[in-house]
Amino acid sequence: MLALSIGAVHLPKPQPLRHSIQYRNYADIDKHVLLGDIATSTLCLDPATSAASLIEQYDATLSTLLDKHAPVLTRTITIRPKVPWFKGDIKTAKQKRRQLERRWRQSRLTIHRDLFKEQRRHVNQLIASAKSAHFRANITKAACDIKQLYNVVNALLIKP
Numbered sequence: 001m002l003a004l005s006i007g008a009v010h011l012p013k014p015q016p017l018r019h020s021i022q023y024r025n026y027a028d029i030d031k032h033v034l035l036g037d038i039a040t041s042t043l044c045l046d047p048a049t050s051a052a053s054l055i056e057q058y059d060a061t062l063s064t065l066l067d068k069h070a071p072v073l074t075r076t077i078t079i080r081p082k083v084p085w086f087k088g089d090i091k092t093a094k095q096k097r098r099q100l101e102r103r104w105r106q107s108r109l110t111i112h113r114d115l116f117k118e119q120r121r122h123v124n125q126l127i128a129s130a131k132s133a134h135f136r137a138n139i140t141k142a143a144c145d146i147k148q149l150y151n152v153v154n155a156l157l158i159k160p
Contacts, residue, residue: 139152
């Protein structure tokens with residue numbers, strides 16, 4: 001567990017929430033192979049006589065073919081809490097930073113590295129100024145009421 005130390009105060013950082021999602025990658029299915037598998041399946045070769053067994057056979061055949069061509073994948077994602085100071089300009093600046101980083105990693109040119117570093121510096125400044133402005137506004141609003149001021153300080157220190 002990570003911890004944050006501020007002077008004599010030792011605050012543990014809460015663990016991020018994780019969530020498992022299941023999905024299928026339908027884009028990677030080769031349609032011609034899937035159609036060939038459907039054509040050679042028992043669904044097309046040996047039709048059942050009753051409607052109920054035909055529905056069961058249809059469901060079973062297509063389920064197994066779908067599992068074969070697009071198996072269920074599981075991914076664990078980290079759920080991050082939304083922060084009130086994160087705005088659209090920071091999002092677009094971060095996207096541009098990632099774009100410049102990808103360009104630099106592909107080309108390995110010094111100019112692309114310098115552009116990436118400048119954008120990284122810009123993003124860090126945007127985040128720092130947005131955080132500072134948000135917390136400064138909260139403290140200014142709560143300055144009249146001591147109880148609200150303590151609540152803002154506790155929120156800054158990640159206390160429940």
